[in-house]
Amino acid sequence: MSNPPTAAKAPQMHRKYSSPMMPPFMVSAPGKVIVYGEHAVVHGKPAIAAAISLRSYLHVSFLSKSHRTVTMRFPDIELEHTWDIDKLPWDAFAAPGRKKMYYDSVTSLDPDLLQALEPHIQEVSPGIPESIRKIHHSSSCCFLYLFLSLASRKTPPSVYTLRSTIPLRAGLGSSASISVCISVALLLQIRALSGPHQDQPPQECQLQIERINHWAFVGEMCIHGDPSGIDNTVASGGKAVLYTRGKNGEPAHIVPLHSFPELPLLLVNTRQARSTAVEVAKVAALKQNYPALTENILDAIGLVTDSAYKLITSPGFDPESPQALKHLGDLVTVNHGLLVSLGVSHPKLERIRELIDHTGLGWTKLTGAGGGGCAITILRPRPASLPNGISQGNGAAHQSDDDDDEASDSGSEPDSPAVAASVISNGTKLKHRILDNLEVKLSNEGFDKFETTLAGDGVGVLWPAVLHNGNEEEGGEEIDQEKFLRAEGTEGIERLVGVASARAMARNGGLRDVREGWRFWRPWDADEV
Numbered sequence: 001m002s003n004p005p006t007a008a009k010a011p012q013m014h015r016k017y018s019s020p021m022m023p024p025f026m027v028s029a030p031g032k033v034i035v036y037g038e039h040a041v042v043h044g045k046p047a048i049a050a051a052i053s054l055r056s057y058l059h060v061s062f063l064s065k066s067h068r069t070v071t072m073r074f075p076d077i078e079l080e081h082t083w084d085i086d087k088l089p090w091d092a093f094a095a096p097g098r099k100k101m102y103y104d105s106v107t108s109l110d111p112d113l114l115q116a117l118e119p120h121i122q123e124v125s126p127g128i129p130e131s132i133r134k135i136h137h138s139s140s141c142c143f144l145y146l147f148l149s150l151a152s153r154k155t156p157p158s159v160y161t162l163r164s165t166i167p168l169r170a171g172l173g174s175s176a177s178i179s180v181c182i183s184v185a186l187l188l189q190i191r192a193l194s195g196p197h198q199d200q201p202p203q204e205c206q207l208q209i210e211r212i213n214h215w216a217f218v219g220e221m222c223i224h225g226d227p228s229g230i231d232n233t234v235a236s237g238g239k240a241v242l243y244t245r246g247k248n249g250e251p252a253h254i255v256p257l258h259s260f261p262e263l264p265l266l267l268v269n270t271r272q273a274r275s276t277a278v279e280v281a282k283v284a285a286l287k288q289n290y291p292a293l294t295e296n297i298l299d300a301i302g303l304v305t306d307s308a309y310k311l312i313t314s315p316g317f318d319p320e321s322p323q324a325l326k327h328l329g330d331l332v333t334v335n336h337g338l339l340v341s342l343g344v345s346h347p348k349l350e351r352i353r354e355l356i357d358h359t360g361l362g363w364t365k366l367t368g369a370g371g372g373g374c375a376i377t378i379l380r381p382r383p384a385s386l387p388n389g390i391s392q393g394n395g396a397a398h399q400s401d402d403d404d405d406e407a408s409d410s411g412s413e414p415d416s417p418a419v420a421a422s423v424i425s426n427g428t429k430l431k432h433r434i435l436d437n438l439e440v441k442l443s444n445e446g447f448d449k450f451e452t453t454l455a456g457d458g459v460g461v462l463w464p465a466v467l468h469n470g471n472e473e474e475g476g477e478e479i480d481q482e483k484f485l486r487a488e489g490t491e492g493i494e495r496l497v498g499v500a501s502a503r504a505m506a507r508n509g510g511l512r513d514v515r516e517g518w519r520f521w522r523p524w525d526a527d528e529v
C-alpha cells in the first residue's frame, strides 16, 4: 500500500494535481463521549472526553479535468449538491489580510467570508422543510468554509461522499467527526500533512493531529455557535483528553490521557432530536439569571472532572479494580445529577437511567449537550461484580457500598434484584441475558442501544481506497463511491471499509477494532500502526 503524498518534504510537488488523476482515498474520524464535564467545559471548567468506535467515513474521488465541479454527497441527511468551482468566492477568501495558510491559527469565523458564502449556501436544497434545510446549510457551510480556506481555484474536480455510523445530534460529536474528516481530506489533498506512517515519531504525530484539529474547530464553528473545541479535539486525536478551554481566544489546555482505560460502554440513544447550540444557550441563560448558583454548579462539575483525572493518573491506577471503577461510577452519578440541575436532561434520559439502574449493570449519565441525545453507562467489568450490593428499594435495584456478597439464582424476572444477583454464579452468559432483556425493553420504548468501547483511535487514512483483505500480492479491491453508497447500515459500511472487530476480539480481547489497511497517527504508541 502506498502512503498519502507527503509534500512537506518535497515542496516542488506542492499543490500539483497533474495527471494521472489522484486515486480515490478515504479518511475517517471517531465520535466521542464526554465522560465528565459537558456544559461546564463551555464555561472554562475541565472536562474529560474519549473517542468511541462509532465513526464517520469520507470517500474522496476525482473527476476528469473537463468537469469544473465539486460535489458534496451526504446521504445520511439526504443532501447532495454540486457547485461550479469557478463560481465560488475564491477572491474573498484570497483577499489581502484574509488569506489563511494551512498552518495559520483561525480562532473565529470571518463574518465577511460567511457573507460571501451565503448565496452558495442558500442555493442548497431549496423548497425542503426549514428544519431540514437548516441541517443541510450547517453541513454545507462547514464544507464550503473549509474548502475555500484550504483548497484553491485550481483544485481538481472532486466528489466528497460522507457516511457516518454516529447517530446525528445525539451528543456523540457527529458534527466534529465530519469536520475532522473534511479537514483531514483537504489537508491531505494539499499535501500539508506528513504520514500517517509506521515509525512516525510521537511529536510529529501530535503536530499533524493539531493541524487537523485546528481546522476541524473552524468547521465546528460553522455548525455550532460557540463550541468549546473538546469534540473536535477527541475526534482528531482519539483516545481520551482532559480539556480546558482557553480564556479570551487563548489556546485550550489539552492533556492527552494515555492511561485512560478502554472500558466497555453502553450507549443508549433517546432518538430525541435536539440542538447542541440550544442546550448551550439554556445554560448561558441560567447563568445570566442566577449567576452565583449556576457558577457553583459548574464549579462542582469541574470538581467531578478533577477527581476522575486524579484517579486515572494516580500511580498504580487499575481500571479493573472494583474500588477504582466504583469511584469512576459514583462520579458519573454525581455528574448526571448536576446536569439535571442545570436543566439539560430530558424525561427520556431519566427513563433510560431508571431502566438501566434497575438492572444494576453500571452507572449512567447523559452525555454531550443533553435535552435528548444519548445516555452512557459505564459497565461493571466482570460479571462476578455485576450485582454486588444490589439491594431492594422502591421496587428498583440500586447499588450499595457493600461489595462482596454472592447470591444464588432465584429464577425470578430477569431484571429483578434476585436475578441480577444470580449473575454472579452464572457469569458472562447471564450478564448478556440481562443486556438482551434490557435491549428489548429499551427498543419497546423507542430507544436505540449500542455497545462500544471507550478510548479508540483518532483520524484514520486509507490511501488509496483499496483493501487487500490480507493479501498484498493481488491488486486488492477498490472502494468506489457507488459501493460506499450502497453499503447497508453500520455493519455494511464497516465491512466495506475493512473493520473487523470480531477478528480483533479474538486477538486482543475486544479492546480495539482491526481496520485493515488504515493508518492512524497514534502519538501514544507510534510504532503500533
Ligand SMILES: Nc1ncnc2c1ncn2[C@@H]1O[C@H](COP(=O)(O)OP(=O)(O)OP(=O)(O)O)[C@@H](O)[C@H]1O
Binding pocket: 074, 076, 077, 134, 135, 136, 138, 139, 162, 163, 164, 167, 168, 169, 170, 171, 172, 173, 174, 175, 176, 178, 223, 224, 231, 274, 275, 276, 277, 368, 369, 370, 373
Ligand atoms: N452524517 C452526517 N452527514 C452530514 N452532516 C452531518 C452528519 N453528522 C452531523 N452532521 C452535521 O452536524 C450537525 C449535528 O450537530 P450537533 O452538534 O447538533 O450534533 P452532534 O455533533 O451529534 O452532538 P454534540 O455536539 O452534542 O456531540 C447536523 O445538523 C449536520 O449539519
Ligand SMILES: C[C@@](O)(CCO)CC(=O)[O-]
Binding pocket: 034, 037, 038, 039, 040, 041, 042, 171, 172, 173, 226, 227, 228, 229, 230, 231, 276, 280, 367, 368, 369
Ligand atoms: C455541551 C457541550 O459541552 C458538549 C457537546 O458535546 C458543548 C461543547 O463543549 O461545545
